[in-house]
Amino acid sequence: MANAALLRHVAIGRYLPTGSPVHRLDPRAKLLSLALLVVASSIGVTYSTSAIVFIVLLGAMIVSRMPLGYTFGYIMPFLPVIAIASCFQLLFAHPSGADGSDAERLIASFGSIVITWDGIRLVVVSLIRFASLLLVISLLTGTTTVSALTHGAERLLHPLTRLGLPGHEIALMAAIALRFLPILGEEMEAIMLAQASRGVGEQTSRWRILANARHMAALVVPLFADVYRRSEEMAIAMLARCYSGGRGRTSLSELRYRPADAVALGGALLVTGMVVLLRRLSLP
Amino acid sequence: VLPSERGIRRVVVAGLLLAITLLLAFTPQVGFIAVPTPAGSATIAHIPAIIGAILEGPLVGLIVGLGFGFASWSRATIPAFRDPLVAIIPRLFIGPVAWWVFAVLRRARVGTLTGMLAVLLALLLAFSYQVAGQTLWLGILIGVVATAAIAFLFVWVRREETIIVSLSVAGAAGSLTNTALVLSAATLLKYWPADVSWGIAITHGIPEMLVSAVITAAVVAAIRQLGARRGSRL
Numbered sequence: 001m002a003n004a005a006l007l008r009h010v011a012i013g014r015y016l017p018t019g020s021p022v023h024r025l026d027p028r029a030k031l032l033s034l035a036l037l038v039v040a041s042s043i044g045v046t047y048s049t050s051a052i053v054f055i056v057l058l059g060a061m062i063v064s065r066m067p068l069g070y071t072f073g074y075i076m077p078f079l080p081v082i083a084i085a086s087c088f089q090l091l092f093a094h095p096s097g098a099d100g101s102d103a104e105r106l107i108a109s110f111g112s113i114v115i116t117w118d119g120i121r122l123v124v125v126s127l128i129r130f131a132s133l134l135l136v137i138s139l140l141t142g143t144t145t146v147s148a149l150t151h152g153a154e155r156l157l158h159p160l161t162r163l164g165l166p167g168h169e170i171a172l173m174a175a176i177a178l179r180f181l182p183i184l185g186e187e188m189e190a191i192m193l194a195q196a197s198r199g200v201g202e203q204t205s206r207w208r209i210l211a212n213a214r215h216m217a218a219l220v221v222p223l224f225a226d227v228y229r230r231s232e233e234m235a236i237a238m239l240a241r242c243y244s245g246g247r248g249r250t251s252l253s254e255l256r257y258r259p260a261d262a263v264a265l266g267g268a269l270l271v272t273g274m275v276v277l278l279r280r281l282s283l284p
Numbered sequence: 285v286l287p288s289e290r291g292i293r294r295v296v297v298a299g300l301l302l303a304i305t306l307l308l309a310f311t312p313q314v315g316f317i318a319v320p321t322p323a324g325s326a327t328i329a330h331i332p333a334i335i336g337a338i339l340e341g342p343l344v345g346l347i348v349g350l351g352f353g354f355a356s357w358s359r360a361t362i363p364a365f366r367d368p369l370v371a372i373i374p375r376l377f378i379g380p381v382a383w384w385v386f387a388v389l390r391r392a393r394v395g396t397l398t399g400m401l402a403v404l405l406a407l408l409l410a411f412s413y414q415v416a417g418q419t420l421w422l423g424i425l426i427g428v429v430a431t432a433a434i435a436f437l438f439v440w441v442r443r444e445e446t447i448i449v450s451l452s453v454a455g456a457a458g459s460l461t462n463t464a465l466v467l468s469a470a471t472l473l474k475y476w477p478a479d480v481s482w483g484i485a486i487t488h489g490i491p492e493m494l495v496s497a498v499i500t501a502a503v504v505a506a507i508r509q510l511g512a513r514r515g516s517r518l
Contacts, residue, residue: 133358169295176299184303213495217502224503227300235293
């Protein structure tokens with residue numbers, strides 16, 4: 001069961017206190033600037049735009065003193081899937097140019113299989129985007145405690161509560177999900193090992209659907225039962241502590257913007273602006 | 285609004301199911317099951333949305349579905365799934381559809397359920413006959429799989445375990461919603477032709493539907509038993 005150990009690599013949701021300037025940023029500023037960078041990375045469709053976003057995020061990672069291996073070690077099990085998807089996309093997808101025209105510069109064609117420079121660009125840009133997104137997720141969860149993240153998200157969603165959207169509940173839900181992700185990863189690992197010790201092995205030939213489904217059920221059913229038990233306990237614990245939702249709730253530490261937050265937000269705005277500009281100029 | 289026990293439970297369950305969705309979507313060796321199709325694997329990452337909807341209502345299903353859509357959007361390396369209209373919006377409907385199907389079937393009696401299964405079988409056989417007109421082996425395959433699945437459900441109906449039948453059908457319906465809406469969106473937005481969509485529907489959609497039916501029924505039945513033992517009214 002070598003697979004079981006892989007689950008420990010779920011780096012998402014683990015806080016790494018290194019005390020860097022990134023850690024000290026206001027969670028609202030961090031959420032907003034990272035959201036801006038995500039937008040920038042998804043509207044950028046060229047080499048230059050995705051490279052800018054990626055380099056900025058890499059810089060932020062270095063400033064935050066988080067180990068890069070931590071983030072990229074996690075995608076190791078994904079690599080075969082990503083490689084196959086990329087090849088497939090390269091051979092069969094026919095992208096249109098950055099300005100919407102069919103500017104496909106041909107490299108080679110074999111019947112219906114056509115390789116173009118634009119196809120290669122699309123694949124490379126998708127891969128950089130994926131790496132950028134991983135960096136965003138590790139930056140956010142690695143440098144912010146879950147309570148700070150919840151608090152920040154709640155304050156950001158606060159204006160929406162007037163429209164009847166339960167900002168506090170949404171932030172709480174997201175916080176629970178992030179907090180429990182590593183715990184459930186470990187739980188899953190424990191279940192896999194426990195079932196292996198009872199003789200439930202690896203998934204075998206893919207023709208044995210029923211055996212594979214049973215194998216899957218042996219892992220998933222205990223996981224869901226565990227989640228149910230945990231949620232029941234957590235709801236009771238919250239009730240016992242007189243949890244009463246978001247309305248009229250005050251917090252121990254009020255969030256305040258500081259100059260560093262303005263720098264972070266300004267930087268993110270600058271990057272987004274540059275991406276939009278470069279897109280307009282349709283550089284490579 | 286003073287949150288009731290129910291309200292708190294909803295928030296907590298939705299949060300934990302979101303965590304499972306992310307876990308299943310981001311760890312390939314857990315979230316996928318090997319099947320004998322060219323694609324090689326069927327996902328089960330949409331099942332938490334179905335289970336959330338059945339246990340705690342359509343809103344929880346919708347939120348967990350949103351999380352699933354977001355996960356699939358964010359890890360996408362294929363352009364179609366970089367489009368929120370394909371990756372996120374269709375996923376919102378998984379939970380509500382599963383909840384609705386379950387809510388309708390749960391109240392049905394054995395006789396009604398038998399009738400419904402007969403109608404479903406007739407529809408599926410008509411569909412497979414139509415497919416057989418174009419591709420013979422595919423039509424026969426669909427017919428055989430449909431008959432076997434319905435016969436299996438019929439055995440449970442006879443045993444008066446209608447709850448198992450409603451859970452399986454709700455699980456299958458949620459999975460079918462996912463497949464149908466995502467592929468229709470991708471086809472309508474011209475990411476790939478309709479033929480490709482049909483191919484994916486058969487190689488991915490059918491195995492996912494069967495796996496989803498089995499796992500939904502197994503999980504919810506286990507949780508209900510657990511709840512009954514602990515004196516909880518679920």
